[in-house]
Amino acid sequence: MTEPVVLVIMLAIFLLSVSIHESAHAYAALRLGDDTGARLGRITLNPLAHIDPIMTVVVPVVLAVTVGVPFGGAKPVPVNLYNLRDPRRDMMWIAWAGPASNLAQAVVFAVVWLVLATLMRAVPVPAEVARTVLVVCHAGLVVNLVLGGFNMIPVPPLDGSRILAALLPEGAARVMDRIEPIGFFVVLGLIMLGVTDYFLDPLVRLADFVLHLPAWL
Numbered sequence: 001m002t003e004p005v006v007l008v009i010m011l012a013i014f015l016l017s018v019s020i021h022e023s024a025h026a027y028a029a030l031r032l033g034d035d036t037g038a039r040l041g042r043i044t045l046n047p048l049a050h051i052d053p054i055m056t057v058v059v060p061v062v063l064a065v066t067v068g069v070p071f072g073g074a075k076p077v078p079v080n081l082y083n084l085r086d087p088r089r090d091m092m093w094i095a096w097a098g099p100a101s102n103l104a105q106a107v108v109f110a111v112v113w114l115v116l117a118t119l120m121r122a123v124p125v126p127a128e129v130a131r132t133v134l135v136v137c138h139a140g141l142v143v144n145l146v147l148g149g150f151n152m153i154p155v156p157p158l159d160g161s162r163i164l165a166a167l168l169p170e171g172a173a174r175v176m177d178r179i180e181p182i183g184f185f186v187v188l189g190l191i192m193l194g195v196t197d198y199f200l201d202p203l204v205r206l207a208d209f210v211l212h213l214p215a216w217l
Contacts (some may be wrong), residue, residue, distance in 0.1 A: 010139045011061070015047040017105055017144050018074045021098040021151070022050040025077040028097035032090040034083035042077050050074040076157060088166045088173075095162030102148030109140030110210045117214035134211070141207035149203045150196065156183035 023044060026037030041049050051057065055073035077094075084090040116133050154160040156179050165173040179186065190196050 006135055006139075009135055010143060013136070013139045013143050014147070015051075015056070016045065017102060017140075017147055018056060019045045019047045019050050020101050020105060021147065022074050022077055024097040024101035025079075025094055028094045029077065029079050029084075029090075032084055032093065034080050036080045036083070037077040040078065073151070073158075088170075092163050092166030095159040095166075098159050099148040099151050102144040102151075106141050106144040106148070106207075109137050109144065113137035113141070113211065114214060121214065138207060138211055141210060142204055145203040145207055146200050149200055153187060153190070153196070155186050155190070156180035158183070158187065 022042060026040075026042035029036065030038045030043070037043065044050075047056075052073065052075045056075075059073075079091065079094060081087040081091070113133070116137070120130055120133070151158050152160040152163075154164040156176050161176050161179075161183070165176045
């Protein structure tokens with residue numbers, strides 16, 4: 001399997017994972033009383049509803065080519081705080097929904113890989129089929145673990161900042177609002193300085209560990 005094909009698979013899984021991530025935000029908001037995202041059609045697996053030209057296209061492609069792992073973001077799901085019963089608490093759960101969906105997806109890919117790898121050991125399959133299964137499951141694991149971990153960075157507008165704001169005293173939480181206009185540049189700076197590697201690299205190694213599990217069982 002050629003490198004461009006692997007890259008296409010990773011980008012396709014990234015778009016699916018981002019769509020589920022954003023749909024999870026909109027669905028959580030709906031369950032907590034705000035239907036803004038639902039009315040705007042954000043509870044959908046159609047990536048066109050979630051795409052942001054820079055964060056969903058340009059950034060993932062550049063990172064996929066340079067570091068081999070596509071990650072980025074999408075259009076934020078709008079939430080009307082006045083529709084929430086407890087805005088601080090509910091925004092925390094809405095923010096959690098996105099990374100939690102990525103964790104769930106990573107678990108699904110891990111289980112699928114463990115089952116299929118066990119079956120392929122018992123029933124020989126063509127090498128190209130085995131390679132495709134490996135690439136898809138590895139991409140699913142890496143993309144979702146990195147996407148979930150990346151969004152937990154406590155810098156606006158990422159989900160981690162919403163969660164942290166709900167846990168901080170109201171006065172301290174307002175600092176997040178002041179940072180938000182420059183938040184994208186702060187996150188970009190952390191990526192360029194390699195700060196994000198300290199907690200994203202272990203997630204990539206975790207994906208590799210899962211892929212090697214069938215050989216050890």
